[in-house]
Amino acid sequence: MSDKIGLKEAMSIGIGGMVGGGIFAVLGLAVSLAQGGTPIAFLIAGSLALLTSYSYAKLSLVYPR
16 A cells, blocks of 8 residues: 555545535535525536646645655
8 A cells, every 4th residue: 555645546535525525414505595506506516626626636746745
C-alpha cells in the first residue's frame, strides 16, 4: 500500500464528501425549498461539484505530498 494520494484517490475523496454531505443530508430540504426546480438545483450543484473536483485534482498535481 502506498503512502501517497494520487489523482484517482483525491478525486474519490472529494466526490465522496460532496455526494455524502450534499445529496443525502439535504435532499428533503432541497425538495421543500426548490419544489419543481429541484432537478435544476441539483444540476447546478453537480456542475459546481465538477469544478471543485477539477480544482482538487489540479491541486494534488501541484502538491503531490
